[in-house]
Structures are given as structure tokens and as C-alpha cells.
Amino acid sequence: MPRSDAEWEKWFERREAKKKNKRSAKLTGKKPPSTATGVGVPMARVIGEPAFFDEGWKRSKILEFADYRRANPTPAEAELSRILNALNDGVLRRKFVREHVISGQWIVDFFFSEIRLAVEVDGSIHLTGHQLRRDKLKDADCAKFDITILRITNSEVFGCREKLISKLRSGWREALSRKNRVIGVSEGEYFGRQ
Numbered sequence: 001m002p003r004s005d006a007e008w009e010k011w012f013e014r015r016e017a018k019k020k021n022k023r024s025a026k027l028t029g030k031k032p033p034s035t036a037t038g039v040g041v042p043m044a045r046v047i048g049e050p051a052f053f054d055e056g057w058k059r060s061k062i063l064e065f066a067d068y069r070r071a072n073p074t075p076a077e078a079e080l081s082r083i084l085n086a087l088n089d090g091v092l093r094r095k096f097v098r099e100h101v102i103s104g105q106w107i108v109d110f111f112f113s114e115i116r117l118a119v120e121v122d123g124s125i126h127l128t129g130h131q132l133r134r135d136k137l138k139d140a141d142c143a144k145f146d147i148t149i150l151r152i153t154n155s156e157v158f159g160c161r162e163k164l165i166s167k168l169r170s171g172w173r174e175a176l177s178r179k180n181r182v183i184g185v186s187e188g189e190y191f192g193r194q
Helices: 005-028 061-071 075-089 129-144 154-158 161-177
Strands: 097-102 106-112 117-122 148-153
Touching (some): 061 106, 075 106, 075 117, 075 154, 075 161, 106 129, 117 129, 117 154, 117 161, 129 148, 148 154, 148 161, 154 161
Antiparallel strands (some): 097 106, 106 117
């Protein structure tokens, strides 16, 4: 409830404005929404709080940034994606996700969810001190979630294809043989592959 004379004045002004809107709606034949949702179901809100459906659902900034990076890959990421999709006649096609968000604060370039392997394509920016510290934090956070990180440089992506595939296979084997802290054994043992 209003406590001062000025607040009472504002309250009466708002009430008069609502009455005026209802009168104009009767003249035009349009019914204004009576609630925040506009469908006749009242919605609990604090006075002055914007309506819940004013702007719709907002996605987090990191998800929007991941979408942007997925639509605009670096040349090395695009090339690695092409290599992975063509490897062994496309056996890895649709087995990985590009620009996957981990723990709500990190984005990995490629993520194989089946074996919890993340592949990072590191360009020259990853040689700076600030980015090296961020990469260490990302690696530590991925370790908490039992994710193996494989780091590949741009020169490796555009270099010798056999060396790149060998490095990818060794990372794949490492992820398969890693003891999963969630189930207590390695993925290979769990699925009977060893």
C-alpha cells in the first residue's frame, strides 16, 4: 500500500490509466490482457517487476556464444570437423558435438560424449600467459567431470594427416582406458571391450 501522498497520487494515476485503457478497449472491441500472461491466469509478481513473458526466455550468454562459434568456426576447426567426418568412411559422423558447453562456463571445440573425450584446437592465442592460465582451469574443471582433454595445434590439423590421426587415436584409447570415477571401472571394462 502507498505510504506517502506522492505514492497515493501515483497509485490513483495508474488506476485512472487502467480505467481509460478498459474504456478504449470497449470502444475498439479489443480486450486487454487481464494478467501478466494474457491468458486469464493470474501470475504472482512483485510490484514493479516486469511481466514474466515480456521478453520471453533468455538463453545464457555462453550458450549463445557456443551457437555463434558453431556457426562461425575457425579454419582449423572446420578442417578438423571435415577430417573427423571423413575418417574411416564417416564412422565418427554424428558421434561428436562441436562447441560443447561444459559446467556452464567452458566451451570445448569437439566433444565425444560416448567416451567423454574433448578435443581442443589451439591456435596462437593459446600461447599467451592469460590463455594458458584459462586452459589450466578448463583442464582442471574437465577433470572434475571425468573428461579427457586432447589438445591439438592448428599446425597439426593442417600438417601431416597420419600424425594427426595417430594423435587422435591415442587420445581415444586414453579416454577409453581411463578409469571412470562414476562407475568405478574403465569404459572398455564396463562395456566388455577389454
